[in-house]
Amino acid sequence: MADPNKVDPIHQFLISDIVSFGDGGFAFTNSSLFMVLTVGLILTYLLVSTSRRAIVPNRAQLVSEMLYEFVANMVRSSAGTAGMKFFPFVFSLFMFVLVANMFGMIPFFFTITSHIIITFALAILVFAVVIIYGFWKNGPKFLKLFVPSGVPAYVLPIVVPIEVVSFLSRPISLSVRLFANILAGHITLKVFAGFIVTLGSLGFLGWLGAILPLIMTVAITALEFLVAALQAYVFAVLTSMYINDAIHPSH
């Protein structure tokens, strides 16, 4: 990092210790800091905006109510009314991913969802909930998830492994999708912004040429806001669909 003109698009994902506890490798990192900030912002906003409990809401309360309605409709439409007991779970996941993604769009902020360990932990949490609740509610009938109805017995040895692999691939695709979208978007943004600086060092013509990556950077920034919101939505929708499988395991 000695050369200021050298563009290092990966540097923004570096994890650094803020406070470390002993030699065991435990530390409060910048990632932990932003997780705390994310949860803190969500809690503060929701608590403050709904504290008045007005019948005619002001703007802040209206936003909170719209978030509630949005997630509630999502859960109801994909998991039915029985799925509403998982509303707090889906709402927490949605808000955490959404606010974490949006925090990532602020310059110099750390994007926690750009690390696969975070998104994978969230996805494994979803699957732990689905599997535990599925077995708790349906008992051994939960295994019907892997046996599609109306399939003759002699093809089952082929179909069941396929269904099992398909089920096991869900946490992978759920976590990789979120992580890859955020990581790729942030790197692209950084690379295009880096072009501006590199071209600018070439003199007047360079500055003229730098207009093109500047336009790209502005456009990609807008796109990234869209992706940040969309991926939070996709994560929550798929979570409620998987919960639907736990409630009604037969296809």
Next chain:
Amino acid sequence: MRDAGGDGEEERVRQQSRALQEKIARAQGRHMAEAGDVPQVGRDMTGMGRAMRLGTEFIAAILVGAVAGYLLDQWLKTSPWIMLVMLLVGFAAGVLNVVRAADQMNRASPPPPGSDLGPGNDDEEA
């Protein structure tokens, strides 16, 4: 005089509350109708969102199949046979995932009525 005015007021309030009740009942009816609909998931996903969804669904299944096969091979010392079989199983699971995801997307946004979708499977000319 005062009583008559009070009655008129009372009647007006009663009417208002009845109107409000009807309005609430209507809104609730509409809400229930919406809730009873087919799942509306993914109706407002962008093209890129859909593409990412299908791509990751496909690749994740292949990876899971191959890794599971590899681990089984390590355990049973049968390298590379289980991995080869599981790779194919993973491929099949990936196709299954994509078909399911596409099916959901199609159900979420059905084509507008009257659009020409070409001939169906069952109206082939004999």
